[in-house]
Amino acid sequence: MSSPTKDIAIIGCGVAGMTLALTLHARGIPCKIYEVRSTIYRTTGALILSPNALRILDKLGVYEDLEPKGFSFQKMIFKNNAHETTDEYYLGSKELFGYDCLRLYRRGLLDHLRFEINDAGIPVFYGAKFSHVVSETEDGVEFAFEDSTTKHCSLLIGTDGIHSTVRRCINPSARPVYAGMISINCAFPRSALRMPPEHPDYPLPVAVQSKPGTFIMAPQDGEGSTIFAGTVALYPEQDHAGWDELARDKAKLLSMFCKDKDAWPDIVQSAMEAVPEETVAIWPFYNVPRLSKWSSEQGRVVILGDAAHAVPPTAGQGASQALEDAYSFTIVLAEVAKGREWNKSLDAWEKMRNARVDGVKKLTQLLNKTTLPKEEREKLEMETWGSGVDQTWLYCRDLENDTEQCLKDAFGN
Ligand SMILES: Cc1cc2nc3c(=O)[nH]c(=O)nc-3n(C[C@H](O)[C@H](O)[C@H](O)COP(=O)(O)OP(=O)(O)OC[C@H]3O[C@@H](n4cnc5c(N)ncnc54)[C@H](O)[C@@H]3O)c2cc1C
Incomplete structure (x- = not known):
């Protein structure tokens, strides 16, 4: 069986795809990116990066340059009509979690990551629309684009967003709900x-x-x-x-x-x-419903980011969880490159990430309900957000340590 790290193909040049490529590059693991859009595609809207994401961007050496481009703050204050503060929700805090929250244009983040990708010399093929997997063995994957050209890689990673085509190759019935x-x-x-x-x-x-x-x-x-x-x-x-x-x-x-x-x-x-x-x-x-597997039977096709677990934006964790996926997955691949067995490592990583995303989904659901009109909230008779909940579990995770530990637990060393 050849190593999955030999020749990696990433589908999608969004936050997950580019972060994955940069973290792989930093560990000396080569990859190529295939992206359906052109370089001149412009996206709108702003997104939130919370401390768990900013810690990763800091490790990649891009936080310092990004920070002045966005608006840094600590919490969302809840007010009533009389301007009284009724609640608060921490999205970051330098004192409590190491970083304030950063809100910036999605375009600004993508442009910055694209600059780093170019600087690192990572090949990106634009206008390349992934279509399907032609065949998969325990050594790799042959895959096709819409224009009928085919390529081979040792590992195919789908970071192609909420409407992922790569996901269909793993779980054809999984659709966003x-x-x-x-x-x-x-x-x-x-x-x-x-x-x-x-x-x-x-x-x-x-x-x-x-x-x-x-x-x-x-x-x-x-x-x-x-x-x-x-x-x-x-x-x-x-x-x-x-x-x-x-x-x-x-x-x-x-x-x-x-x-x-x-x-x-x-x-x-x-x-x-x-x-x-x-x-x-x-x-x-x-929401992309909970998928127990983020990979194919043979383990040579994997999805991450929104493709695996898109959530509504209420908790501001879409991009942050994509960054966590990419960073932790690279640690797994680096361990595999050193000799750890692939399929068992992949299985342990999927379980660790799924448990994490479960927590984010629950939080998102609570916050969704909190934003509804009063009578709708009351009809639901379910939990809504209430202050006093400690956010340390979300913002202060030592992802490097946790990923290494999850592999040690799986292998017993
Ligand atoms: C248009 C848009 C606006 C958004 N606005 C916000 C926002 O305002 N606030 C917020 O918090 N989050 C926003 N998000 C979500 C947030 O960006 C994502 O949650 C997060 O960045 C995770 O990104 P991802 O890389 O997993 O997926 P995406 O960011 O969706 O990236 C997927 C990439 O894959 C490419 N792709 C798709 N299909 C194929 C294919 N068949 N072949 C090749 N390439 C393919 C896409 O062109 C895209 O570049 C937005 C997402 C999109 C797509």
Whole structure:
């Protein structure tokens, strides 16, 4: 049996794919990336990187350059209509978890990682759409692209996102499941906000909770001059065309976004008035259901990142968990390169990562419910988020130590 680390092919040049390539490169393991999009593709939106992710980016030597590009903060403060603080949720804290949380444009993170990939000389083939696995043996995989060309590799890693094609080769029936709600969001200049005059220190980010639900406002650029605003609504599932139609219907989205405007405090009303209609966007919440295996029978096809476990963005862990997957998987491959048996190592890693993602999914579910309108929350009769929960388990994990330990436990040494 040849080593899986001999000739690695990564499908997808997103956060998971690029982090994996960089961590492999740092350990002297070569790989190639195949990406369907072109280099000039531009994505929108901002994402959250929490301390568990920033620790990895710091180890890769990219945190210092990224940090000034985003907005650093510690917690989301929950306020009611009377501007009283009702709760708080830590997304980071230098004192408590080693790093503040960093909110930055997704494009900025991807551009930065792409720069590092180029600098490291890692080959990336753009415009290459993975299609299917032609054959797999215990030595490797022959796989095909949409244009019918084929390639061979010792290990095929799918980091091709929530609608993963590689996942279909492992588990054809696994499909993303709709969580019943969408986020409606937009961005506008901070200068448009009417801060409550009697509360000059009104915090941002903030989650304002009122009868109609929760309205979040968070700065998303280095200067904090652009504010993301978002609210969550229950909405029936649509097919692809239906979601596209809703996304295009900006007037409908704006009216959903501004629903029950009078029930909100003036600061939220000022945000609603500031929204340029054409910027309102939606994000339907989908989960990839729990997959007990993230790899094929023979262990030469593996998925990670959103392909394996996409979660709604509520806990801000999408990109952070993709980074954890990539970093810990490289440690496993480095151990295998030194002689550890492959399939048993892979099995131990999958179990460790699945347990971790279970915790993140549970947290996401609690936070999803917390954002719903009061009467919907009450109907659910289920747990919602409550402060006082220690986030150390999420943000302070020693991933290197834990991955090595999970392999030692599996092999008894
Ligand atoms: C358009 C978009 C906007 C997002 N916005 C936010 C946000 O605002 N906030 C947030 O927290 N998270 C956001 N996310 C999610 C977040 O980026 C992911 O949770 C996280 O980065 C995990 O990334 P990933 O690398 O696993 O998957 P992705 O980031 O989805 O990357 C997958 C990559 O695989 C490529 N690919 C797909 N199919 C194929 C194929 N057949 N062949 C070759 N390549 C393929 C895709 O083009 C893409 O580059 C967004 C994701 C997307 C796709």
